[in-house]
């Protein structure tokens with residue numbers, strides 16, 4: 046198990062390249078795409094390059110429903126190994142929903158149904174024999190709203206490693222906790238109050254605590270849902286630094302409302318609109334030469 | 350455009366100001382309703398407490414009378430060659446009687462003597478016996494000894510009986526009052542803390558009756574109740590709330606649990622009698638059966654409150670735990686239960702308090718028997734505090750009236766301790 050994980054992390058030495066999608070003519074796409082009729086699934090196509098060579102995770106034709114309401118419509122998207130994928134889009138377009146379906150967190154919402162295929166290292170995570178415990182340990186998550194456990198700061202970070210048996214001695218555990226807090230940029234602020242409740246921290250500190258908690262189990266993929274929405278620019282910069290560092294070892298998918306942040310930390314960017322994946326591509330291309338009108342509207346601030 | 354905005358702003362302000370007075374008045378009125386509701390409840394509580402404490406507090410003292418006891422061999426019936434067993438069986442009552450006669454030599458009639466003997470509790474002979482058994486050297490001597498007063502005499506000494514009321518309306522006779530006054534003047538009466546109220550079981554004589562047996566009975570019964578109802582109730586709640594699929598069957602179970610909470614408790618008593626005593630042949634009058642029956646009564650309360658407490662746990666805690674890869678069971682045990690624990694404990698304590706005060710079902714399973722001995726386990730015959738209160742309240746002797754109130758005070762003390770425990774545990778869980 047442990048060995049397998051190491052292999053996964055280090056096997057992908059080769060840098061992946063994005064493959065251009067056959068659909069390259071934006072003017073044609075524009076004509077066909079009417080986002081107001083998003084119930085009609087077949088008449089839209091993501092433009093740009095949703096697929097990569099060496100994908101860590103890939104989604105194919107994913108639909109997500111909340112009861113009758115469809116929140117994600119036929120999304121196909123790859124997340125490359127050791128890359129940071131940014132997801133942007135107007136509020137309510139389904140970014141969080143899509144992110145949650147990547148580690149089956151949607152399972153705990155009873156009305157939520159996911160169809161299509163999502164693979165992690167080429168294994169379908171929605172296959173019946175897939176254990177969500179292992180999946181969520183491999184694909185960690187930082188939620189949109191900070192949600193520390195109502196326990197001590199130490200316990201918040203130590204919980205994951207403890208239940209997965211990652212530390213065998215108290216010293217090892219202390220090491221993991223300290224290291225995770227340092228990487229999340231929180232250690233200096235809390236090192237004297239590790240036994241204080243995590244819920245007593247400020248919103249931004251709580252968010253960094255949640256980041257520390259997620260990285261403490263060293264997942265292979267980290268899903269971050271607006272990790273910096275509650276942070277000041279300095280703390281955000283620290284988190285961005287962390288993300289930059291983490292991508293050496295991990296694969297990261299993050300949702301953000303800050304275009305600057307997406308531009309700074311991500312390699313690829315995906316633009317969602319009303320449940321549809323409109324455009325994906327290299328970050329610099331998306332922000333400099335967006336091909337879809339909706340993308341352009343959004344990033345230039347005319348829409349969203 | 351700008352002007353229009355300004356105008357409408359003024360309008361809004363004016364409209365709000367017009368309604369402000371009314372809104373504030375409504376709020377003040379509501380606060381007063383609330384305050385008067387709280388005050389009414391508080392007044393009733395105070396009346397109840399003052400009444401009970403006023404009636405019950407005399408029970409915590411009892412009067413003793415100093416008697417020059419003559420340990421005469423002949424009256425006691427102890428021969429020179431008596432064994433310790435003989436000494437234990439000697440006639441100490443006769444010794445008390447003859448000592449009293451010596452102290453009041455002018456009493457000659459049979460009725461007069463009988464009244465005289467009734468100054469001292471019939472239990473006094475046993476304390477004399479214990480004294481002599483421990484120290485046989487007393488035999489043949491005369492000692493000043495404080496003997497427990499009879500409950501009627503004690504009642505007079507506590508000034509609960511008015512001398513001026515007609516003799517026929519009180520149990521204590523004029524002649525007895527005269528003797529008691531003499532004793533009081535001679536400094537031969539004394540009020541002491543009533544230790545035996547806490548150290549002895551029930552008795553036919555009010556001055557000797559205590560609540561120890563009932564306390565132990567209640568303790569054992571509640572122990573059985575808690576050990577059964579708490580784990581079963583919490584586990585049922587966890588399963589129903591977290592793991593059970595939502596379908597017809599679980600809906601049916603839920604409705605039935607809610608219905609059970611409303612079933613009169615005496616029905617559970619009948620069930621206990623039919624099932625546990627008649628069918629399974631468990632011992633009658635025992636805390637074991639009482640505890641099982643009370644567990645059945647408290648289970649619905651515990652399940653319903655625990656489910657509510659578990660259901661109120663924020664979904665973000667589930668997300669947080671499952672997000673780091675905790676299994677469902679780990680999520681529930683490590684995170685949900687600790688957060689829900691204060692609510693679960695509150696529900697359980699309410700259930701246990703309900704069980705502590707329950708009388709009717711216990712009458713059905715025979716816990717109403719007259720029991721003097723302190724039970725030493727869950728299968729010994731026992732009674733419980735509320736049943737003891739019921740029994741004493743039913744007794745005609747005035748000495749039992751104050752015992753009833755005193756037992757109610759003890760029962761309430763128990764409740765306060767249980768609630769304090771709940772608060773303490775809640776604090777502990779919230780700290781973690």
Ligand SMILES: Nc1ncnc2c1ncn2[C@@H]1O[C@H](COP(=O)(O)OP(=O)(O)OP(=O)(O)O)[C@@H](O)[C@H]1O
Nearest residue numbers: 111116134135136137138139140141142143154189
């Ligand atoms: N638990 C839920 N139950 C029902 N509908 C939901 C639920 N969660 C999300 N939705 C719906 O799914 C759609 C997408 O929601 P989602 O939270 O994924 O948006 P988002 O892109 O993350 O928005 P934001 O940027 O505001 O976080 C919304 O229309 C929302 O109403």
Ligand SMILES: [Mg+2]
Nearest residue numbers: 140141189270
């Ligand atoms: Mg969101």
